[in-house]
Amino acid sequence: MGKRLALTGDMAAAESMRQINPDVVAAYPITPQTEIMMTFSQFVADGLVDTELVRVDSEHSAMSACVGSAAAGARTMTATAANGLALMHEVVYIAASTRLPIVMPVVNRALSAPINIHCDHSDTMAERDSGWIQIFSQDPQEVYDHILLALKLSEHPDVLLPTMVNQDGFITSHGVEPVEILDDSVVKTWIGDYKPKHTLLDFENPITVGPLDLYDYYFEHKRQQVDAIDNAFKIYPQVAKELSKLTKREYPMIEQYNIEKADHVIVTMASAAGTTRYVVDQLTEKGEKVGLLKIRLFRPFPADQIVNILKGKKSVAVLDRSASFGSFPPLAEEIRNALYDEKTKPPVYSFVFGLGGRDLLPSHVEHVFKGLAKGSFNTKTIEYLGVR
Numbered sequence: 406m407g408k409r410l411a412l413t414g415d416m417a418a419a420e421s422m423r424q425i426n427p428d429v430v431a432a433y434p435i436t437p438q439t440e441i442m443m444t445f446s447q448f449v450a451d452g453l454v455d456t457e458l459v460r461v462d463s464e465h466s467a468m469s470a471c472v473g474s475a476a477a478g479a480r481t482m483t484a485t486a487a488n489g490l491a492l493m494h495e496v497v498y499i500a501a502s503t504r505l506p507i508v509m510p511v512v513n514r515a516l517s518a519p520i521n522i523h524c525d526h527s528d529t530m531a532e533r534d535s536g537w538i539q540i541f542s543q544d545p546q547e548v549y550d551h552i553l554l555a556l557k558l559s560e561h562p563d564v565l566l567p568t569m570v571n572q573d574g575f576i577t578s579h580g581v582e583p584v585e586i587l588d589d590s591v592v593k594t595w596i597g598d599y600k601p602k603h604t605l606l607d608f609e610n611p612i613t614v615g616p617l618d619l620y621d622y623y624f625e626h627k628r629q630q631v632d633a634i635d636n637a638f639k640i641y642p643q644v645a646k647e648l649s650k651l652t653k654r655e656y657p658m659i660e661q662y663n664i665e666k667a668d669h670v671i672v673t674m675a676s677a678a679g680t681t682r683y684v685v686d687q688l689t690e691k692g693e694k695v696g697l698l699k700i701r702l703f704r705p706f707p708a709d710q711i712v713n714i715l716k717g718k719k720s721v722a723v724l725d726r727s728a729s730f731g732s733f734p735p736l737a738e739e740i741r742n743a744l745y746d747e748k749t750k751p752p753v754y755s756f757v758f759g760l761g762g763r764d765l766l767p768s769h770v771e772h773v774f775k776g777l778a779k780g781s782f783n784t785k786t787i788e789y790l791g792v793r
Contacts, residue, residue: 523762
């Protein structure tokens with residue numbers, strides 16, 4: 406059902422937004438996200454959507470407009486990258502704390518300085534404690550599918566939280582691949598109408614949004630946010646199963662590849678999973694017992710599932726496309742923490758790669774697997790792949 410198109414990741418994001426036909430999109434251009442909004446604005450100009458496209462003067466303004474729009478009851482989206490996401494920082498927290506189901510494609514790009522327009526995950530990792538759900542995409546097909554999934558997940562009454570759908574800048578955002586697109590009517594029926602329970606424009610049931618909230622209630626509201634994002638563990642599989650019936654593709658929170666018989670496992674996210682999978686195939690043909698664990702849902706972090714998969718393995722390497730200065734990088738830290746209480750936990754080794762868009766080569770991944778088999782790494786240090 407539908408059709409197959411040659412699309413970049415940015416075009417795939419815009420295509421899913423067209424089919425969703427949000428009430429409001431507020432946007433500001435920034436490389437390498439600009440093509441999402443450029444393509445979507447053409448849809449608006451051509452009358453293919455009836456979205457109110459708000460052209461603002463900064464990313465801070467974009468997210469502020471989205472907060473106002475969503476609070477008024479409109480289905481609302483935006484997109485950004487890198488320094489734009491950093492400029493949104495204040496309002497990103499407000500969107501989550503106000504429980505507004507905004508969906509935002511994020512094209513991951515290195516944060517300055519020095520100025521760099523290519524990929525790493527420093528931008529979205531800076532927002533990992535903001536209260537947003539975070540989904541990472543390996544390729545343009547996943548970008549398209551994940552945005553549809555994200556909207557249903559965010560708008561579920563047991564969740565009501567915003568979601569970032571991440572893709573790697575230029576690697577995915579500007580790489581052309583075949584993408585299977587559902588029929589517009591199928592998406593429209595599956596998405597359905599957005600009918601929020603509480604809105605600023607419901608004059609029969611007036612509410613206030615963003616009031617002063619001191620120590621008499623603030624703590625309770627934060628606790629409710631914790632429950633809401635934890636509810637995503639229950640709702641995500643339901644939504645993913647519904648979408649799978651339409652696309653015939655699966656969307657587990659974490660994706661296993663050649664894991665069952667593997668002694669040594671690499672854990673990573675986004676486009677790096679494709680390179681790792683290629684190397685797993687090459688080494689498996691040579692009789693080596695290696696596997697890949699791809700993290701799709703990073704927030705909330707599916708620690709229990711990960712522990713069940715990794716316990717008993719001989720070793721685990723975690724590949725991060727970001728650094729956490731003064732500590733272990735984000736994904737490695739999460740994996741180590743998840744395995745902390747396990748008696749049969751494997752040693753976990755941390756690797757940083759690809760900062761500022763540098764390629765992750767198959768030889769780098771093979772180097773990791775070979776070192777795991779030989780026991781040549783140290784769990785107390787961080788290795789850097791491809792750095793001079």
